[in-house]
Amino acid sequence: MLRFSQKSPLGNFTCFQTSDVDEAREIVARNFCSHRLERMSAGDHFDACQNRVDGKRLSLNYIRYGADVTIDPGELSDFYLIQIPIAGTADVQNGARSVWSTSAMGVVLNPDRHTTMRWHAGCEQVLVQIEKTYVAEIATRMSGAELNGVRFHPGFDMSRTPVAVWAKRLRGLFGAAETGQIFRHPDDPRQQQLEEALVTSLLEAQTNTASHFFDNLSTGASPGHIRRAMTLINESFDQDISLLDICACAGTTPRNLQILFKRELGCSPMEKLQDVRLNFARHLLLSDSGNLSVSEIAERSGHRHAGRFSQAYKARFGEVPRETLRRRRFC
DSSP states (O other): OOOSSSSSSTTTSSSEEESSSHHHHHHHHHHHHOEEEEEEESSOOOEEEEEEOSSSEEEEEEEEEEOEEEEEOOOOSEEEEEEEEEEOEEEEETTEEEEEEBBBBBHHHHHHHTTTEEEEETOOEEEEEEHHHHHHHHHHHHHSOOOOOOOOSSSSEEEEEHHHHHHHHHHHHHHHHHTSSSSOTTHHHHHHHHHHHHHHHHHHSSBOOOOOOSSSSOSSOHHHHHHHHHHHHHHHHHHHOOHHHHHHHTTTOOHHHHHHHHHSSOOOHHHHHHHHHHHHHHHHOSSSSSSOOOHHHHTTTTOOOOHHHHHHHHHSSSSOHHHHHHHHTOO
């Protein structure tokens, strides 16, 4: 179950709020696709609202209609849509499968299956819209096989631990977006890494037609995987490399590499990457040669955001980079 401190998630990013059905249909269609939207009872209070932030390949949304409505978008074609009620219920048909959607059971709408929905009065949902081509790209990189399409089981059972963990990650993204920490600059490398991580974990958490690629975990020690991963980390830490880049070099899946790193090194691959970056930054700050500024050192050590670099450096070494640099210059 997803819980939000705000009454309406992403309340600072309202697309519209209206009591006019035609206006709601038109604006929602701009963000998603053309669809039929009809009220089931003229006596209901229609109060439609959409809040939205756009990333590079996906978007976060909050939608309510207030009244009992039917929605028929047909096939979504170009995107997947994950819907999770935070209040109320909905009946959803995606292809041949029907889902009674509640706060304990979300829905993954596949783009190649006809969809019809009935949102009952009082239903409020958070939604994640993900480009179809992006899911295929991530699945191909994870599996090593050319996967042109992936179809998910529509029922998104929040009682399953992997799904609950994914939902917790999603709630964190909503919170960070609400405060302007992310979803401000689509081309920000951190934004792209967060989007990649969300889609990667979705493919691992939710049963789909490619799940067999991601479930083949190594049970024995695999030093070769770790060695290849560490070679890439050590040689390319100053570049914008992602977890999938590391996995491709290591020759294994993200889940498997996470398990191997935790077991053998006590950290995740991305934590190790950050560790190497911080160690190199420390070396540059303490070095007697050169006259690099803190921002130049951040860039050379693979950090693209000076503020986050300073925070991470202080958490690791107990002082901000400028203090290290000042101390070295006056030695």
